[in-house]
Amino acid sequence: MGTGPPVKTSEEKAKRKLSLPFLAPVHSLLAGWVGLTLWLLLLLLLALYPYTGVSSVALFVGSQIFVLVTLASNWNLIGGMTGYVDFGHAVFFGIGAYIMGILVTGSPLLISPEWGFWQALPASGVAAALFALLIGLPTLRLKGPYFSIAMLGTLVAMREIARVLRPFTGGGVGLNLPPLLNRLGDYYLMLAVMGLVVSIIWWIQRSQFGQSLIAIREDEIGAEMRGINTTLHKIVAFMIAAFFTGIVGGFWAWQNTYIDPDVVFVEARTVEMVMMSMLGGLGTVWGPPLGAVVIYFLQDLLWGSLFGVHLVALGVLLVVIVLFMPEGILGTLGDRSSTSLGRLLSRVGRSK
Amino acid sequence: MDQLLQALVSGLLLGGFYAVMVLGFSVIWGVMGVINLAHGEFLMIGAYMAWGLFRLFGMDPFASLVLILPLMFLVGYLLQIVLINRIVERPHLMTLLVTFGVSIALANLFKILFDADPRNVAVAYNGSVQLAGVTFPIVKTIIFGAALVIMVCLHLFLQRSRLGKSIRAAAQNKTAARIVGVDINRVYAITAGICIALTAAAGAMLSPTQAIFPFMGPPFTLKAVTITALGGLGRIPGALMGGMVLGITEIFVSTYVAGIGTNLGVATSFVLLVLILIVRPQGIMGGLRPIDAEAE
Amino acid sequence: MASDQQPLLEGHTVSKYFGGLAAVNNVDFAIYPGEIVGLIGPNGSGKTTLFDCLSRLQNIDSGKVFFKGRDVTRARPYQVARMGLTRTFQSVRVYRKMTVHRNMLISHQWRDTSILSMLQPSRASTAQRAYQLLDFLQIRHLADEEAGHLSGGQRRLLEIGMALMPDPDILLLDEATSGVNPTLIETIKDRIRTLNEQGKTFLLIEHNINFIADLCSRVYVLNYGEKLAEGTPQKILQNEAVIDAYFGA
Structure with a gap:
C-alpha cells in the first residue's frame, strides 16, 4: 500500500547503511542532459575505435557487448521502469530471429525473391512489437x-510452436541463413542500435510518459485513478521493448547464420537480461548498460573457455544477486531512480 | 465414438500422472508461499536417476523409487535449509527469481554432465493391452495406479499424522503454529523434502514413457502452474481434478487438431492458464492469493 | 440545493456484491454542483466500496452512475478522472519514493495527452501550479522531501493536493481526517471550505461527526450497504435509525 505504518524491511536498513547519498547530485546530473552528452561522447569514441586498427575479434566482441546492452536496456523498460518482471522477454528475440530467418532464406514460405537483410531487419522488430501487442x-492484465x-509460458509455448510449424520454421532442424561475414558492419549496426535504444530510454525516463x-510501477491503481491510461502505457512500453529486442534477435540470427527453437527461444537469455538489469540497477538509465558490460567481462574472465558452464x-x-545485492550497482551507489528489487518485489507481492 | 472414448481414457491416464506430478509444486506453494520454478528440473533429476539406475543395475524405474524417494527427500531437506528458508515469507517475485535461477543452473548442469542427447528407459513391459476396444498402455496405467496410491498416502499423512497436522497448521497460520510449538523451519524442510521426493518420483515413473533430456523441465513447471490454478493450492482432490482437466484437454487437442496438435501441450496449457487467471485471478477453485487484492 | 439543477454525480440503484454479500445495495443518490455532501455509516457499511464504484475501481454489478449527465457505469477509472472526478484513499496512496512535487506532477500528466507532450518533461506552468497548490495546502516547504518522509497528516494534505492538480469538478475524500492531528484537521476543513467557495463539489466519507456537521449541507447514511437515511446533518444526528445503527445493539 502507499502508506500504513512504515515497515522497514531488513533490506531497506541494509540499503541505508550502504547508500552513498553524497552521490545523489551526480545521479541527477547523469539523468539530465549531462548524461546524454557523455553518452553521445562515448558513442563517438566507440565509433572511432575501429580506426585504431583493431582485429576483427575485437569488433565481434564489441558487437556482442552492444547486443547485451541493448537487451538489458530493453528489458529494463518493461521490467525495471514499468515494474512488470518479464520472464519471457526472450520470446521477442526469438520472433525477431525467426522473422529474419524466414524472410532472408525465403524458402519455407516460397518468398521470392528473398528479402535482403536491410528489409528484413525492421520487419523483425515490427513482428516482435505486434506479437507484444497480441x-x-x-x-x-x-x-x-x-x-x-x-510470459515464461509464452516463451516455452512459442518454442513448442516453432518446433511444430515445420513448413515455416524448419522445425527442430532450424534454418540456415546465408553467411555473409562483415564484422565492421555488424559493429557499426549494433553500435547504432544500442546508441538509439539507450538514448530513447534516457528520453523516456525524463518524459511524462x-x-x-514509474507511477504505474509504484502504484498502478493510484496511477489509473490519477488519470493515467495504464493499459495504453503498459502496452506501448511493452511494444517498444519488444521492437528493439526483435531487432536484436534478427541481427543475432543474421550474425549467427543458424537458428533453431532451442537457441533462440531460450530461458537463459531472459535470465541474462533480468540479471544485467538487476545488477546495474532496475529502473535507471545507466544501470542496465553497466550491468551488461560487467556481466560480459565476468563471463569472459571466469568461465569463458568452458562451454556451457x-x-x-x-x-x-x-x-x-537476488539474495545479496537486490539494489544493483547504481542503487547501492545511492541513485534514487533505482528501484530496489526488494521494494519492487514487495510492492507487487504485498498481499502475501 | 471409439476415438472419443480412447481420447477420454488417454486423457484420464495422463491426468493421473499430472496430478501426482503437481503435488510437490502445489504443496510447496500452499505451505510456504514459494512458487517453485525449478519444479520441472527436479522431475528431470528424478528421470535421470531412474535412467542411471536402470542402465547401471537394470533396476526397474518403479522399483528404483525405493532409492530415489529417500535420496531426493534429503536433497529437498537440505535445499530448504540452505536456500529456500532464506526466501520464504518474502514476496512471490523474489522466490520466483531465485527458483528461476536454480532451474537454469540445474538444467545446464545436467547438460554438462549428460550432454543434451535424449535418453530412454526401455522397460520390457512397454506394450499395451486392449480392453473393450480401448488401448491401455501398460506403463501409463501403472503410473495412474501409483498416482492414486501416492495421493491417498499423502492425503492420509497430511490428515492423520502429527507431522502432517503440523504442516497444515504451518500452511494456515504460521504465527499460531509457532505459538503452539511447531518448529516452522523443520516443518518446512520436511515439507520440501517430501515435495521434492514426490516430484522426482513422478519423473522416475515418467522415464519409461518419454525421452529424458536436460531441458525437459520447464513444460512441466508451466503445466504445474496451470493445474494449480485449476485445482487450487495444496489440495489433493484439487490436484487430481486439475490434472484430469489438463490431461483430457491436452489429449483432445492432440486428437482433434490435425497434424500438429500432438506437440502443443505447453501452448494448450498456456492458453488455459492465461484464461483462468484473467477470468478468475484467485484460481478456479479459489485459494490462489489474488495478488492485486487491496488490503482495506 | 435547488432541485431543478442537473446533478453533477448521480446514482440509480447502485449495487455491488462480493460473493453473495451485498456491499452496496440499491443505493440512490444525487450530488449537485457546489455541494459538500457527507457519507457516513458504521465500519463495513459499504462507504469505501461505494467510492470505489464511483471512481470505477470496482465494477458496479447493477444500477447506473451518471457524471455530468453522462453514463459512466462502465467507464475506466482514468476516464472518470479525466472527466473531473478525483479522489483520495482511506489508506493514503502517494508515491512514497518520489518527492512531494513529483507526486503533484504525476497527477497532472494526462492534461497534455498529445504524443508530443507525453514525450516532454512536465511543463514549467504545471510545475508552477503544483507549487501554488502546495502553498495553498501549506506544505510548500516540503516540496523536495520524499513523500515517504511526511507525517500522516501531511500525506493526507498531499493527496488532496494531488486530487486538486487536474482542477476537478468533484473531489471524493475518503476519511481525510483520520490519523490527522487537530490543528491540521482545522487546516483541512478550512481549505475544503475555501475550495467549495471557488466552486468545487465534495463528497466526504467521514467518521468525525463534528467535521461533517461543520461542513456538509447534506448527509447520506449507509448501513449494511443500504441507504439508511439522508438529510441535513442536524436532522440526521437526531434520526433514531441512525443512532441505532451507530450505538444500538
Whole structure:
C-alpha cells in the first residue's frame, strides 16, 4: 500500500547503511542532459575505435557487448521502469530471429525473391512489437508473479510452436541463413542500435510518459485513478521493448547464420537480461548498460573457455544477486531512480 | 465414438500422472508461499536417476523409487535449509527469481554432465493391452495406479499424522503454529523434502514413457502452474481434478487438431492458464492469493 | 440545493456484491454542483466500496452512475478522472519514493495527452501550479522531501493536493481526517471550505461527526450497504435509525 505504518524491511536498513547519498547530485546530473552528452561522447569514441586498427575479434566482441546492452536496456523498460518482471522477454528475440530467418532464406514460405537483410531487419522488430501487442493485451492484465509466469509460458509455448510449424520454421532442424561475414558492419549496426535504444530510454525516463510508467510501477491503481491510461502505457512500453529486442534477435540470427527453437527461444537469455538489469540497477538509465558490460567481462574472465558452464553460473549468479545485492550497482551507489528489487518485489507481492 | 472414448481414457491416464506430478509444486506453494520454478528440473533429476539406475543395475524405474524417494527427500531437506528458508515469507517475485535461477543452473548442469542427447528407459513391459476396444498402455496405467496410491498416502499423512497436522497448521497460520510449538523451519524442510521426493518420483515413473533430456523441465513447471490454478493450492482432490482437466484437454487437442496438435501441450496449457487467471485471478477453485487484492 | 439543477454525480440503484454479500445495495443518490455532501455509516457499511464504484475501481454489478449527465457505469477509472472526478484513499496512496512535487506532477500528466507532450518533461506552468497548490495546502516547504518522509497528516494534505492538480469538478475524500492531528484537521476543513467557495463539489466519507456537521449541507447514511437515511446533518444526528445503527445493539 502507499502508506500504513512504515515497515522497514531488513533490506531497506541494509540499503541505508550502504547508500552513498553524497552521490545523489551526480545521479541527477547523469539523468539530465549531462548524461546524454557523455553518452553521445562515448558513442563517438566507440565509433572511432575501429580506426585504431583493431582485429576483427575485437569488433565481434564489441558487437556482442552492444547486443547485451541493448537487451538489458530493453528489458529494463518493461521490467525495471514499468515494474512488470518479464520472464519471457526472450520470446521477442526469438520472433525477431525467426522473422529474419524466414524472410532472408525465403524458402519455407516460397518468398521470392528473398528479402535482403536491410528489409528484413525492421520487419523483425515490427513482428516482435505486434506479437507484444497480441500477447500483452491479456498478460499485462495479470499482476506480479502471474505476469512473470505467463510470459515464461509464452516463451516455452512459442518454442513448442516453432518446433511444430515445420513448413515455416524448419522445425527442430532450424534454418540456415546465408553467411555473409562483415564484422565492421555488424559493429557499426549494433553500435547504432544500442546508441538509439539507450538514448530513447534516457528520453523516456525524463518524459511524462516515463514518469507515468514509474507511477504505474509504484502504484498502478493510484496511477489509473490519477488519470493515467495504464493499459495504453503498459502496452506501448511493452511494444517498444519488444521492437528493439526483435531487432536484436534478427541481427543475432543474421550474425549467427543458424537458428533453431532451442537457441533462440531460450530461458537463459531472459535470465541474462533480468540479471544485467538487476545488477546495474532496475529502473535507471545507466544501470542496465553497466550491468551488461560487467556481466560480459565476468563471463569472459571466469568461465569463458568452458562451454556451457557459464549458463550454470548464470543461474547461480541470479540467485546470489537476488539474495545479496537486490539494489544493483547504481542503487547501492545511492541513485534514487533505482528501484530496489526488494521494494519492487514487495510492492507487487504485498498481499502475501 | 471409439476415438472419443480412447481420447477420454488417454486423457484420464495422463491426468493421473499430472496430478501426482503437481503435488510437490502445489504443496510447496500452499505451505510456504514459494512458487517453485525449478519444479520441472527436479522431475528431470528424478528421470535421470531412474535412467542411471536402470542402465547401471537394470533396476526397474518403479522399483528404483525405493532409492530415489529417500535420496531426493534429503536433497529437498537440505535445499530448504540452505536456500529456500532464506526466501520464504518474502514476496512471490523474489522466490520466483531465485527458483528461476536454480532451474537454469540445474538444467545446464545436467547438460554438462549428460550432454543434451535424449535418453530412454526401455522397460520390457512397454506394450499395451486392449480392453473393450480401448488401448491401455501398460506403463501409463501403472503410473495412474501409483498416482492414486501416492495421493491417498499423502492425503492420509497430511490428515492423520502429527507431522502432517503440523504442516497444515504451518500452511494456515504460521504465527499460531509457532505459538503452539511447531518448529516452522523443520516443518518446512520436511515439507520440501517430501515435495521434492514426490516430484522426482513422478519423473522416475515418467522415464519409461518419454525421452529424458536436460531441458525437459520447464513444460512441466508451466503445466504445474496451470493445474494449480485449476485445482487450487495444496489440495489433493484439487490436484487430481486439475490434472484430469489438463490431461483430457491436452489429449483432445492432440486428437482433434490435425497434424500438429500432438506437440502443443505447453501452448494448450498456456492458453488455459492465461484464461483462468484473467477470468478468475484467485484460481478456479479459489485459494490462489489474488495478488492485486487491496488490503482495506 | 435547488432541485431543478442537473446533478453533477448521480446514482440509480447502485449495487455491488462480493460473493453473495451485498456491499452496496440499491443505493440512490444525487450530488449537485457546489455541494459538500457527507457519507457516513458504521465500519463495513459499504462507504469505501461505494467510492470505489464511483471512481470505477470496482465494477458496479447493477444500477447506473451518471457524471455530468453522462453514463459512466462502465467507464475506466482514468476516464472518470479525466472527466473531473478525483479522489483520495482511506489508506493514503502517494508515491512514497518520489518527492512531494513529483507526486503533484504525476497527477497532472494526462492534461497534455498529445504524443508530443507525453514525450516532454512536465511543463514549467504545471510545475508552477503544483507549487501554488502546495502553498495553498501549506506544505510548500516540503516540496523536495520524499513523500515517504511526511507525517500522516501531511500525506493526507498531499493527496488532496494531488486530487486538486487536474482542477476537478468533484473531489471524493475518503476519511481525510483520520490519523490527522487537530490543528491540521482545522487546516483541512478550512481549505475544503475555501475550495467549495471557488466552486468545487465534495463528497466526504467521514467518521468525525463534528467535521461533517461543520461542513456538509447534506448527509447520506449507509448501513449494511443500504441507504439508511439522508438529510441535513442536524436532522440526521437526531434520526433514531441512525443512532441505532451507530450505538444500538
